Amino acid sequence: MLAYSLKKLVQLFITTLGVVTLVFFTLRLIPGDAASAMAGDSLSGEALERLREQMGLTKPYLVQYLTYLKGLASLDFGETITTGLSVFGLMKSALPITLIIAISTIVFTVLVSIPLGTLAAFMAHKGHKGLDNAITGTAMVLDLMPGFWTGLVFLLFFSLKLRWFPASGDVNIADPASFLQRIALPVLVLSVTQIATMARITRTAVLEVLGEDYIRTARSLGWSELRVLFRHALKNAALPIVTVVGLSFGSLLNGTVIVEFIFNIPGIGSLLVNGINSRDYQMVQNLIIFYALIFVSINFITDLVYRKLDPRVKF
Amino acid sequence: MTYAKPIADTVLDVRDLHTQFFTETGVVKAVNGVSFTLGRGERMAIVGESGSGKSAMAMSLISLLAHPGKLVSGEVWLDGQDLAAMSEKELNGIRGSRVGTIFQDPMSSLDPVMKVSDQMVPPIERHLKLGAKAARDLAIGWLDKVGIPDAARRIDAYPFEMSGGMRQRVMIAMALSCNPRLVIADEPTTALDVTIQAQIVELLRRLTAETGTAMLFITHDLGLVSRFAQKVAVMYAGRIVEIGPTATVFRRPKHPYTQSLLRTIPRAGETEKRERLLQIPGFPPDMKVPPQGCAFRERCPGAHDLCAVETPQQTVRGPDHNAACFLPNGLDDVAEPAAEAPAERPVPVTTDWRALPRQDVLEINNLSKHFVGETLLPWVKPPTVRAVNGVSLRVRRGETLGIVGESGCGKSTIARMLLGLDEPTGGEIFIQGTGQMVFQDPYSSFNPKMKVFDIIAEPLVVQRVGTKDERARRVRALIEQVGLEQSYLDRFPNQLSGGQRQRVAVARALALNPSVVVADEPTSALDVSVRAQIINLLCDLKADLGVSFVFISHDLSTVRYVSDWIAVMYLGEVVEYGPAEEVFADPAHPYTRALLDAVPVLDPEAEAEREIRVISGELPSPLNLPKGCAFASRCPKVTDLCRQEKPVLVQRRERRTEACHHAG
Numbered sequence: 001m002l003a004y005s006l007k008k009l010v011q012l013f014i015t016t017l018g019v020v021t022l023v024f025f026t027l028r029l030i031p032g033d034a035a036s037a038m039a040g041d042s043l044s045g046e047a048l049e050r051l052r053e054q055m056g057l058t059k060p061y062l063v064q065y066l067t068y069l070k071g072l073a074s075l076d077f078g079e080t081i082t083t084g085l086s087v088f089g090l091m092k093s094a095l096p097i098t099l100i101i102a103i104s105t106i107v108f109t110v111l112v113s114i115p116l117g118t119l120a121a122f123m124a125h126k127g128h129k130g131l132d133n134a135i136t137g138t139a140m141v142l143d144l145m146p147g148f149w150t151g152l153v154f155l156l157f158f159s160l161k162l163r164w165f166p167a168s169g170d171v172n173i174a175d176p177a178s179f180l181q182r183i184a185l186p187v188l189v190l191s192v193t194q195i196a197t198m199a200r201i202t203r204t205a206v207l208e209v210l211g212e213d214y215i216r217t218a219r220s221l222g223w224s225e226l227r228v229l230f231r232h233a234l235k236n237a238a239l240p241i242v243t244v245v246g247l248s249f250g251s252l253l254n255g256t257v258i259v260e261f262i263f264n265i266p267g268i269g270s271l272l273v274n275g276i277n278s279r280d281y282q283m284v285q286n287l288i289i290f291y292a293l294i295f296v297s298i299n300f301i302t303d304l305v306y307r308k309l310d311p312r313v314k315f
Numbered sequence: 316m317t318y319a320k321p322i323a324d325t326v327l328d329v330r331d332l333h334t335q336f337f338t339e340t341g342v343v344k345a346v347n348g349v350s351f352t353l354g355r356g357e358r359m360a361i362v363g364e365s366g367s368g369k370s371a372m373a374m375s376l377i378s379l380l381a382h383p384g385k386l387v388s389g390e391v392w393l394d395g396q397d398l399a400a401m402s403e404k405e406l407n408g409i410r411g412s413r414v415g416t417i418f419q420d421p422m423s424s425l426d427p428v429m430k431v432s433d434q435m436v437p438p439i440e441r442h443l444k445l446g447a448k449a450a451r452d453l454a455i456g457w458l459d460k461v462g463i464p465d466a467a468r469r470i471d472a473y474p475f476e477m478s479g480g481m482r483q484r485v486m487i488a489m490a491l492s493c494n495p496r497l498v499i500a501d502e503p504t505t506a507l508d509v510t511i512q513a514q515i516v517e518l519l520r521r522l523t524a525e526t527g528t529a530m531l532f533i534t535h536d537l538g539l540v541s542r543f544a545q546k547v548a549v550m551y552a553g554r555i556v557e558i559g560p561t562a563t564v565f566r567r568p569k570h571p572y573t574q575s576l577l578r579t580i581p582r583a584g585e586t587e588k589r590e591r592l593l594q595i596p597g598f599p600p601d602m603k604v605p606p607q608g609c610a611f612r613e614r615c616p617g618a619h620d621l622c623a624v625e626t627p628q629q630t631v632r633g634p635d636h637n638a639a640c641f642l643p644n645g646l647d648d649v650a651e652p653a654a655e656a657p658a659e660r661p662v663p664v665t666t667d668w669r670a671l672p673r674q675d676v677l678e679i680n681n682l683s684k685h686f687v688g689e690t691l692l693p694w695v696k697p698p699t700v701r702a703v704n705g706v707s708l709r710v711r712r713g714e715t716l717g718i719v720g721e722s723g724c725g726k727s728t729i730a731r732m733l734l735g736l737d738e739p740t741g742g743e744i745f746i747q748g749t750g751q752m753v754f755q756d757p758y759s760s761f762n763p764k765m766k767v768f769d770i771i772a773e774p775l776v777v778q779r780v781g782t783k784d785e786r787a788r789r790v791r792a793l794i795e796q797v798g799l800e801q802s803y804l805d806r807f808p809n810q811l812s813g814g815q816r817q818r819v820a821v822a823r824a825l826a827l828n829p830s831v832v833v834a835d836e837p838t839s840a841l842d843v844s845v846r847a848q849i850i851n852l853l854c855d856l857k858a859d860l861g862v863s864f865v866f867i868s869h870d871l872s873t874v875r876y877v878s879d880w881i882a883v884m885y886l887g888e889v890v891e892y893g894p895a896e897e898v899f900a901d902p903a904h905p906y907t908r909a910l911l912d913a914v915p916v917l918d919p920e921a922e923a924e925r926e927i928r929v930i931s932g933e934l935p936s937p938l939n940l941p942k943g944c945a946f947a948s949r950c951p952k953v954t955d956l957c958r959q960e961k962p963v964l965v966q967r968r969e970r971r972t973e974a975c976h977h978a979g
Contacts (some may be wrong), residue, residue, distance in 0.1 A: 222411035
């Protein structure tokens with residue numbers, strides 16, 4: 001356990017350093033810089049050059065890189081280049097919104113997709129093809145729709161036509177009722193694709209387990225179909241499902257960026273989009289590193305859960 | 316149908332059972348009218364080839380058939396209740412309580428992510444209406460009874476922390492824990508080593524005798540039947556073709572199928588072993604289109620006109636002894652036993668190998684293989700499995716060396732090293748010519764997308780032997796040599812039966828004219844009737860071509876039949892070596908003796924008289940070998956000397972060597 005955690009921590013550190021380095025240099029490969037983006041058309045020539053010098057953009061890349069690493073090591077995320085606000089402060093206000101959206105999506109997805117997938121698997125196992133085909137077919141179609149498209153369709157239908165959910169307006173966590181109303185639609189949009197994927201994976205995993213010998217053993221002990229399904233089949237099928245839940249967190253983070261943009265929600269995703277548009281290196285760098293950290297940590301947690309679920313996997 | 320009148324003692328009364336599988340390609344009529352009764356404490360064996368419907372029949376009794384299987388009609392009376400007419404909910408009250416079930420593969424029959432206690436205790440709570448503590452205590456009691464050491468602690472182990480033998484004990488404990496009236500055991504020992512098999516059979520026999528539980532025992536091992544069952548039912552094509560007391564059926568079988576089956580098996584005690592084994596020609600019928608008349612007709616030397624028209628019904632042949640055949644005495648009524656004919660050799664394609672000097676074609680000197688594990692922390696010594704530990708063997712031209720031993724003794728590792736699939740850790744291997752391999756599972760050792768022609772030609776293509784035409788000629792010669800027609804060359808592996816596939820595997824192994832063929836359990840995946848064909852084939856090839864064989868198997872009677880020399884292995888070492896017949900007739904090492912004792916013989920009466928000294932315990936872990944004799948922990952003759960000093964292979968008699976302080 002100790003050796004395993006140590007090994008994982010070292011890996012985590014190396015991965016993060018790699019991301020930091022990669023992000024730092026790729027951002028500087030993109031034509032245009034923060035100074036010109038900030039100045040827009042108002043400054044030119046010498047004035048722009050002075051602004052660059054002020055912002056520290058004229059120093060050699062390596063010096064900038066080392067300065068940046070030093071800042072990171074002392075947990076100083078710096079200020080945004082364009083607005084001079086504290087990056088840490090911006091992230092602190094945006095993070096809870098994104099996290100609530102992401103976690104609600106996962107909870108909702110798991111609650112809907114796992115029973116649905118299990119049901120489809122059970123029907124397929126018993127030879128009742130109809131319901132299985134219906135669930136699997138619908139899932140397949142939904143899975144193929146890109147997130148930004150479902151986002152727009154839902155916005156049109158639920159917000160503009162039915163007026164069930166507001167399409168814009170303040171997002172304030174302090175006011176739970178309006179906050180929930182505001183994030184309901186984004187969560188729904190994100191869940192649709194997630195549910196479709198997860199239900200199909202659950203179905204495949206459970207169907208495979210239902211053919212195993214120990215399922216027959218459980219039946220031979222007099223357990224009902226329901227108990228066999230949930231106590232034995234689902235528990236064994238949970239291993240691949242957990243892996244997929246962990247992996248899908250990546251695509252979910254992707255999705256929040258798009259959805260926050262479409263629904264105009266001031267989360268981490270919006271910060272990122274704005275940061276990119278204004279070539280705000282400091283902002284974008286930190287956000288990408290933050291995303292990378294979340295992703296790596298989720299993988300680590302998935303790994304731990306997997307080991308917890310399967311006693312055969314040793315540390 | 317004649318029904319035995321249910322007597323007071325009757326536990327199970329099955330009447331005219333029909334089970335069918337409604338597959339997409341047609342209805343498979345797996346069970347076609349099976350009836351029998353089973354008394355209290357009675358042990359009945361159901362035997363038959365794969366596809367005979369024996370498992371489908373047994374699972375039908377408690378409606379445990381997976382989709383698309385369905386119990387179509389029939390009655391299953393257990394203590395005055397018809398299980399076949401019960402609802403799923405009622406059946407769930409019977410399964411696990413009044414009917415216990417033991418399945419074939421202990422490695423896959425227990426839930427891998429649940430502790431033994433979590434799988435075993437809740438059914439006891441439910442069926443016996445006990446509290447958690449009482450149920451747990453009862454479970455521990457049963458685990459103790461089936462021979463699990465330290466049961467109170469081991470009950471909280473996961474299945475993967477136990478050996479196959481231990482898991483099967485857990486299965487048995489689970490099946491018996493709610494005092495069932497009937498236990499259904501579907502090939503309960505097939506996946507186990509002979510020594511463990513003997514222990515399990517002994518255990519089942521003792522426990523069912525103690526509790527008076529009736530037992531239905533499905534197996535294809537006729538030796539086991541003679542050791543274990545009082546009554547035997549032989550199934551063919553979904554029907555019971557012969558049923559009766561085991562001793563009577565084995566001594567005076569009346570149905571041609573039973574008679575043929577009993578003759579296909581190499582008998583352990585027979586001395587005139589060079590006689591070819593009888594083989595049953597043909598295949599069991601396709602149960603999607605059951606033949607009219609007697610299903611065994613096409614493979615039966617005694618078949619006559621009536622057999623094609625009418626299905627013979629069971630008639631009484633003796634006390635409690637029924638058979639379904641028009642001939643009163645089966646093949647005994649056929650004047651010239653025509654059944655022997657197919658066993659005659661095909662025209663031999665001999666080479667003049669006997670003119671060559673009788674030299675060693677394979678020489679192994681002090682061979683060893685250690686598998687070193689991995690550790691994350693550099694200061695921890697990695698675990699090392701010493702799979703093979705200094706083995707020296709020789710095989711001469713045209714001779715067969717049999718290697719026997721329990722799983723984990725290193726016999727397959729030796730095979731892999733002989734073919735260069737594993738690199739030896741130490742020692743040398745010399746092969747005159749080339750070595751080829753025949754694997755155990757004929758189903759997974761071929762590329763399913765390749766035709767038989769390409770499968771056999773593959774080694775020739777890889778080694779760039781001859782032109783395309785020459786290769787085609789060679790492939791045609793090879794397929795005939797293994798007894799298949801040339802038309803098979805255009806087929807795909809899935810169009811062949813298990814026996815035919817194994818013939819193709821042999822043909823492929825022979826393609827490059829190897830001097831040695833290593834056969835790792837080549838017959839274990841095959842039915843008895845097919846097994847005889849493959850054994851005959853290997854013996855013919857040895858005689859005709861002078862090919863040497865290394866024959867690895869846990870089936871001792873087969874090894875005895877095919878081998879000239881025997882090496883008995885235990886924990887990576889050879890403990891006894893000598894001429895096959897001498898070693899089997901007069902084993903010197905206690906382990907060899909124990910192995911032979913564990914193998915049941917075909918004669919029920921001899922079995923009954925035989926004093927079986929089942930060796931206790933299991934193979935110790937090869938991770939930390941004991942200092943003295945590796946067998947000391949299980950040996951009946953063990954002394955302090957054995958624990959202190961490791962015995963070496965010593966020659967005490969001509970051609971015989973053994974590694975034991977107490978031999979001779």
